[in-house]
Amino acid sequence: MARTMWDSSVGKKTVMAVSGLIMLAYLVVHMIGNLKIYFGAGEFNHYAHWLRTIGEPFMHYEWTLWLIRIVLVVAVAAHATSAYQLSRRDIKARPSAYVHAKPRASYATRTMRWGGIILGLFVVWHVLDLTTGTVHPGRFEHGHPYQNVVGDFSHWYSNVIYIVAMLALGLHVRHGFWSAAQTLGVGSRTRDRALKTLANVLALLLTAGFIAVPVGVMTGVVS
Amino acid sequence: MKLTLRVWRQRNADAPGAMSTYDVDGISSDMSFLEMLDVLNEQLILSGEDPVAFDHDCREGICGACSLVINGDAHGPERTTTCQLHMRSFRDGDTIDIEPWRAAAFPVIKDLVVDRSAFDRIIQAGGYVTAPTGSAPEAHATPVPKADADFAFEHAECIGCGACVAACPNGAAMLFTSAKVNHLNVLPQGAPERETRVLDMVAQMDAEGFGGCTLTGECATACPKGIPLVSITGMNKEWLRAARRVAKR
Structure with missing residues (x-):
């Protein structure tokens, strides 16, 4: 079964769809959690600490968090590998372009590959910035995410990187969510409008929800 | 109607191809696209040139033999087959680009004919x-x-x-x-x-x-x-x- 999946272009798209949906579900939770920053340092930092204690006493400190991280890393790796292999195949299948070429597909559809690369690079920067603090522009302190976020978004380039990436995320989700439904065979003529609307709503909510954090810092609502 | 055609010409599968420009005159708007190409080919044959190779069979829109990417659209601007596309979809003086299907799995055999x-x-x-x-x-x-x-x-x-x-x-x-x-x-x-x-x-x-x-x-x-x-x-x-x-x- 696993072999059949990975060797077929249709099966590999399934891997992309499932890994994409796992990441999407995580992002919804992540975005809602981020909004707690509007309730002050106490609540936000307490929430961040709670994330490390989920499942206690059955789970040890940070076990659940690491479990989530492992699932996410596997999802990112599966998504990127299948995207790379499928893209190689697609580009090879159309070696010569039309002389009379015209752009057709929607912007979101055409930017899936570059958007995906931008998001991949963003994830690396984001982890180094706010998880490890390696590239954090200010003074990074473990256990004080509220202060770290405010310090981060007090620098213009952090805002630019973050907002560009979140716009790319919106476009990626807009085409990706609907596509995943088609790949998994749950789309249909009657469900098409609902799926497209849901994809747009998800894309808008995620982008707006994530961008609300740097905007909050920039406008001084969060300080 | 008077038209300028830019057609993909390729001698065989291994030869490099390029777009060639031809002028055709006396095209009726009631002609099908393939009949327009027939006029071009008669013209080419009379002047001793190699006619443009293209696939066609029933010319009724039911066999699937005809192809052609016309101005960047497969089967041209109407939602039908190339044989059922009529010249009334174009205007006098238009320049029309005609190319073969492009895909690695559909190699060009000659001109506009693909395998x-x-x-x-x-x-x-x-x-x-x-x-x-x-x-x-x-x-x-x-x-x-x-x-x-x-x-x-x-x-x-x-x-x-x-x-x-x-x-x-x-x-x-x-x-x-x-x-x-x-x-x-x-x-x-x-x-x-x-x-x-x-x-x-x-x-x-x-x-x-x-x-x-x-x-x-x-x-x-x-x-x-x-x-x-x-x-x-x-x-x-x-x-x-x-x-x-x-x-x-």
Whole structure:
């Protein structure tokens, strides 16, 4: 079964769809959690600490968090590998372009590959910035995410990187969510409008929800 | 009508090709696109040049032989086959670009003619039913619900012209393959090979070097027979079902 999946272009798209949906579900939770920053340092930092204690006493400190991280890393790796292999195949299948070429597909559809690369690079920067603090522009302190976020978004380039990436995320989700439904065979003529609307709503909510954090810092609502 | 044509000319599969410009005059707006090309070819033959090679057969829009990407659109600006496209869709003085289907799996044989035998091999891999042949069976012997019959017929309309592949930015044959899979998989006559059909046809499609689906929807827009994009969704569903079933055996 696993072999059949990975060797077929249709099966590999399934891997992309499932890994994409796992990441999407995580992002919804992540975005809602981020909004707690509007309730002050106490609540936000307490929430961040709670994330490390989920499942206690059955789970040890940070076990659940690491479990989530492992699932996410596997999802990112599966998504990127299948995207790379499928893209190689697609580009090879159309070696010569039309002389009379015209752009057709929607912007979101055409930017899936570059958007995906931008998001991949963003994830690396984001982890180094706010998880490890390696590239954090200010003074990074473990256990004080509220202060770290405010310090981060007090620098213009952090805002630019973050907002560009979140716009790319919106476009990626807009085409990706609907596509995943088609790949998994749950789309249909009657469900098409609902799926497209849901994809747009998800894309808008995620982008707006994530961008609300740097905007909050920039406008001084969060300080 | 007086037109300027820019046509892809390529001596053979290995020769490099290029666009050549020709002027044609005296085109009636009632002519079909292929009749317009016939006029061009008569002109070329009289002047001792090699006529433009293009595929055509029934010229009634039902055989799937004609092709041509016209001004960047597979089968041109109308939703029909090139043979059923008429010159009234163009204006006097227009410049028209005519190119062959472009896909790695459809190599150019000459000028505008491409080798579409990859489609035949996809059909050979599973686009049939293993029912005994002979005289036509009694029509009521195998009841088919009306909805299923309509669904099967909608997909059976595919004429295998390859416009979907030509329009797809990935040179994918998903719409063609899904049309046949959906057509036969919904019918009781196609049930014995329901799993092997979709698995084998998709495997052959991959082996022929067609790309994958990124759901741009170009194929369904180009399809002269109106095979819907959701047909691909249906094939994905069948493929996943078959992969699970075969794994259990």
